[in-house]
Amino acid sequence: MRNKQKQLQVRDVQDVINVIGGRWRGAILASLCDKEKRFNELKRDLGSITPRTLIKELKYLEMNKLVQRREENHQLNAYTYRLTEHGHSLEPLIASIVVWGQKHRSLILGQKE
Numbered sequence: 001m002r003n004k005q006k007q008l009q010v011r012d013v014q015d016v017i018n019v020i021g022g023r024w025r026g027a028i029l030a031s032l033c034d035k036e037k038r039f040n041e042l043k044r045d046l047g048s049i050t051p052r053t054l055i056k057e058l059k060y061l062e063m064n065k066l067v068q069r070r071e072e073n074h075q076l077n078a079y080t081y082r083l084t085e086h087g088h089s090l091e092p093l094i095a096s097i098v099v100w101g102q103k104h105r106s107l108i109l110g111q112k113e
Helices: 002-020 025-032 039-046 051-063 091-108
Strands: 067-073 078-083
Touching: 002 025, 025 039, 025 051, 025 067, 025 078, 025 091, 039 051, 039 078, 051 067
Parallel strands: none
Antiparallel strands: 067 078
16 A cells, blocks of 8 residues: 555656756746746746747746736737746745755755755
């Protein structure tokens, strides 16, 4: 019984990593935690991401019901992106990842915590 429970826990972790893992998805979600943003605002926050990759990752996050795209201006093809209610449920996890990331960077760089 205990082995089955551990297998389910591992599967759950794999599911989370599959959805928010990768080079850009977590960063996109973190960028959208504070407010909705237009495509170019997201691109600016993320730095070196290509437009093609950003589009692909946003579509993936939309498919997984974490991000919602809203058309601002049909004639200009202007869209804003925001977290869905389900996406907002990741905010505590993202906040914990930020804290862990800061501690990890400090440890790796040899600085005091």
